[in-house]
Amino acid sequence: MAMPRIFLVLILYSVALRFKGLVAQKDAYVPVDSILLNCGSSGDETDSDGRKWKGDVGGKIDLTSQSDVPVKAQYQDPSLPSTVPYMSARIFSSESTYTFQVTPGPHWIRLHFYPASYSSLAASDSFFSVTTGGFTLLHNFSAAITAQALTQSYIIKEYSVNCTTNSLNITFSPSADHPSAYAFVNGIEIISMPDIYYSDDVRLVGFEDQLIDISGNSFQMMYRLNVGGQFISAAEDSGLSRTWYDDTPYLYGAGIGITTAASKKLSIQYSTDTTIYTAPVDVYSTARSMGPDPKINQNYNLTWNFQVDKNFTYIVRLHFCELQYNEVNQRVFDIYLNNQTAQESADIIGWASSKAVPVHKDYAVMASDADTLWVALHPSVGMKPEYLDAVLNGIEIFKINDATGNLAGPNPIPSPLLPDPVADDSDSSPSGNSGKKLHVIGGAAGSAAVLGALAFCVAVYYRKKREGLGPDGMTSGASAWLPLYGGNSHTMGSKVSTISGRSCTSSHVSSMAANLCRHFTFQEIKQGTKNFNESLVLGVGGFGKVYVGEIDGGTQKVAIKRANPSSEQGVHEFQTEIEMLSKLRHRHLVSLIGYCEDDNEMILVYDYMAQGTLREHLYKSNKPPLSWKQRLEICIGAARGLHYLHTGAKYTIIHRDVKTTNILLDDKFVAKVSDFGLSKTGPGLDHTHVSTVVKGSFGYLDPEYFRRQQLTDKSDVYSFGVVLFEVLCARPALNPSLPKEQVSLADWALHCMKKGVLEDIIDPQLKGKINPECLKKFAETAQKCLSDHGMDRPAMGDVLWNLEFALQLQESSEDGKASTTDKSGAPGLFNELNNHSSDGVVGVEAMMNEDASTLTSTEVFSQLISPKGR
Structure with missing residues (x-):
């Protein structure tokens, strides 16, 4: 009777879901007016959400203009959710007006802007105003400056206007203050809405x-x-x-x-x-x-x-x-x-x-x-x-709007902490060579200033924390309504945590995490770094400087990462790193020794990593090149660490910033995955993904995560695929100095594989030293990791299995022995694993669980090279 009951439950659940969908569809609002205008396009096109956009070329729309031209964008940013409406635009060099026929009542107006290079026009020259029905929506607006400040590739401005007549005019006017100014727009949405905002005072x-x-x-x-x-x-x-x-x-x-x-x-x-x-x-x-x-x-x-x-x-x-x-x-x-x-x-x-x-x-x-x-x-x-x-x-x-009908605010000021969108850096996005051409990298999709606000919030929080201020600008103990860091005598000045009771401002760290790792006093840190002597700086990252230091009377060498108060990163990543690493133990993950929060500092202490980052052994350094076997072993170690995060921990953990600077090497070149500041707990059993703001490093970001803001463990798999090609080719993930088609390593490597010329782009140091079968297995594995859709990518356990197979092929060829394989093509080394699982994954997981109990004393410090693109 058990099976029929289970089937009955499943059937009822399926019916309930369908019923819920029908109810939602029945209750869904059906707008009287729904105008989606794809500016600069001649035909009707459909976006990635299945919505149909109408082109404005060929007299299909009422446009009054003395000087306008339809254009196409010269470059498609990978973060664009769809080519429609962003890859076409209409340029205005004089005041121009669209007229739309609508029914009276409240309407959404959404304006879409993609500040790219159009024809010979530079995005940085575009300054304009937008008005409608007596209201000024934008004034002296620069989409390029706004996108740069918010680290987005495109901008959506959304308004609600209560139309009182049957027509709605939207006017675009280039700014008179800029001699070369022009106006542009990629898409216009006008959608009627129910009266859900205007009814009450x-x-x-x-x-x-x-x-x-x-x-x-x-x-x-x-x-x-x-x-x-x-x-x-x-x-x-x-x-x-x-x-x-x-x-x-x-x-x-x-x-x-x-x-x-x-x-x-x-x-x-x-x-x-x-x-x-x-x-x-x-x-x-x-x-x-x-x-x-x-x-x-x-x-x-x-x-x-x-x-x-x-x-x-x-x-x-x-x-x-x-x-x-x-x-x-x-x-x-x-x-x-x-x-x-x-x-x-x-x-x-x-x-x-x-x-x-x-x-x-x-x-x-x-x-x-x-x-x-x-x-x-x-x-x-x-x-x-x-x-x-x-x-x-x-x-x-x-x-x-104010008394004059104005809604326009000033253009935001780009933060000096944000990466230069036209900088020639390996972690930056491709851009044009001309100084007049501005190409801005996209981070989060949509109209909210998600990434820009994140950097702002962290900066404001840390500044006020250092000054002892609450959100009202007063000292925490004198807040008009409640001190942020504790009431009564537990004020910021006393530095008593309401959570752990330590004599430090440990409000960032949970009591569980605090008990699992060591707390250092600021005096101990200063002594161990000779008062943060600049000669001891190992490197500088997005969080701050990393120093080599000593603890316990000079008996142990450590790496000490100290937060920069003006850093674009801060409290959240500091807390996440401690929370994650205090609970995770694995041979191929970093080991956190402890932390310090005294005197408003944020400091993390790790075991010293003798060989630094994987990247500095591949290019842009004078270190001797790694052999192919060493590179395979390093990739296998990193894959083991990621596989443990995805399957071996209590909850699925998605790293979210897999790259060669976050794979570090100990004195024996054992790989350790580092930097968990962006990590996120994966979805529960009832969900396939976590919807979240896009974060990571340019060149390594999963394009599906870019488009949909839906994070899965397959996002890490994509990033790891870029790492594999980086190891093979010994070049950056992004190199804007190369021809356009070669800028992205992932795209270029896949293109070369398709053409059958992958051997032409591998590291010259490896030419003639890689077994052909090993190279084929390695490249195919990396190719599968870079599949456009997450569901087509292998799990990290499968990636690990294939890398182990590639290593076995390489070792067999070096020993002059033919590899012993079973009928599935797996070397004899894996026969025992296959006895546990037909696909080998369970056996690998068992091996990972065994690794999880192995602790090493020489582990890792995090991120020496600046993580551009967060």
């Missing part, structure tokens, strides 16, 4: 009983976050085509809380006030709360930080749905916006009257003097709720 925070009438205004969408949940694409948003991003990059400080999700038995029940159009089910099905410990929760705020334009008023919409409790006064909390009380004693059950019923609250806040907007939650201790906690499901932030 909104209370202005900090001004009692003052309401803002927003019915006649226009908005610019600044941020839209699925708090505690994953990325939600436009296609998954109930017909409103909104994109919801992960909230992690905007969290402030070490207190990031915990994420929760609705149980499968819990069904979200919308009300008349909050419908499925307000936010999709996935937003209300996940949340971020403060955590289960009431003592800790009393001493910190769950805080998000956003970069905004000064001198504007913003609407902050907060989405709530109680997923855990059923009664009023079980969870009650206060809401603060820009250090002002927006809501006292927020009780979701009190608002919604029931569990799993969504509600939303709108607040208006002015950003007069600061370019940051803070959202913070704290338990309402005075209400004596059953649980001292706070929770949030979603955030939307909109800019409201």
